[in-house]
Amino acid sequence: MFAVVSDIHSNIEAFSVVLEDIKSKEIDTIYCLGDIVGYGPNPLECTRLVQQNCKFSIVGNHDFALVENSTYGFNKTASGAIDYCRKVMFPGFFSFLNDKKKLWEFLKEMKKVEVVDNFKFVHGSPLDPVFEYVRLEDTEHLGFGYTLDFENMFKEFEHVCFNGHTHQPLVIIQEETEYKGYKPEDINGEYQIKEGVKALINAGSVGQPRDCNPQACYLTIDDNQLVKFNRLDYDVDKTAKKILDEPGLDDKLGHRLFLGE
Template sequence: MYAIISDIHSNIEALSVVMADIDSLGIEDIYCLGDVVGYGPDPTVCVDIIMDRCTVTLKGNHDEALVHGAYAFNLRAQKAIEWTRDQLKPGFFSGTTVRRRWEFLTKLPLRHEVDGNLLIHGSPRDPTNEYILATEIGFGPTEKFVEIFEGFEKMLFVGHTHMPCIITDRYETKTSADLGDTYSYPDLADQKVIVNVGSVGQPRDHDTRASYVVVDGNTITWRRLEYDFQKTASKIEAVPLLDNALAARLKEGI
């Protein structure tokens, strides 16, 4: 049994609640699908916790932009990454801890396999940037989804959209409206599935609660947890370079 988290986005209030919940379940192996940073007010402590607690951490598009530049980002996200870079990038007189933290962020892998399942931030076709959305399924397979399902053998775990969902190779979907507070999806041995674990630090499914999944064999369980988003929002509003709209998103879960 292991936990998969994603899209922390420098939100220590949400991350702390999620880690406490994982501990209460007795789970030791935690996999992070990326976007540790970006948007939120506490990048340093979030990176430190992820470094300490996660078995493997993958590269998300915000982690990539932190190191290489946010050229394709909107202005709000770009300014947040620039501020985050100022908090994390070592200077000439920086000590070992700061340098070790930055080195960790520069060397994040793009994908990882565990128990025959593929873990990735975006999609097998574009590990950091492509979105996989349940709303794209429509009435059946598209070239995009045929290629995605060909890119893994059993289960594909992703983040990036910040919206929990499951998509099967029979083109059946369930979104957070179907998943409920704590939803288990059992008996997945006979089909390929795409599982979006949701976001720890910036949910976008009109639910303010943090989201992550627990994997136990062929059973996937989504966990939704209340956290003090008002506190996180207030900290965002106190940083001039972080747009207040980023605080508003947390209050509405969008």
């Protein structure tokens, strides 16, 4: 059994609740799909917890923006949050006194793709692991062909690929040349992995869900390959207050947490 977490986005309250829940299920294998940092108030603490608790993390576009010093394509709110992250996390002259250098190196060394058995792990999409978004709408072709190259995307993995990036949990399965998308609420919050059926499974977001549900989201996959979308309440007030109190972070980032959008 293992767990998959994604898009923690510096939200220590949400991530702590998720880690507690994973521990209560006696799961000790956790994979992270990236975007550990960005948006929220506690990037250092979240990176430390990922480094201590996860087998690996994939690099997300926000982690990439931080360590590569490149916020190309980011809006003002997102790039402002990366500036805040850099201020908090960059290992300066006194970094020998703390673990900042170690955590910075951890972020820098994260890979774009990982594979464990028949499972592939990316942040964005199997075709463009860091940056491409794959949404439910992309599976609704209305007779004009798909907006994304699903055919080549699904050739990039053997059986199941886990991704994040959109902050919206989703299952897309391949049925010959058709690609069908399902929200967790349409499939009872779970998906049974089947032999011979390729699936791209989006883990949603721990720290900034955008599916109109403010609860933290993460996946568990049991030994019978049943995937569950878990949703958990956390102290949104506390996280939002920290964001509102931090001049380096746009207030919008606090307000959106209450709405899950």
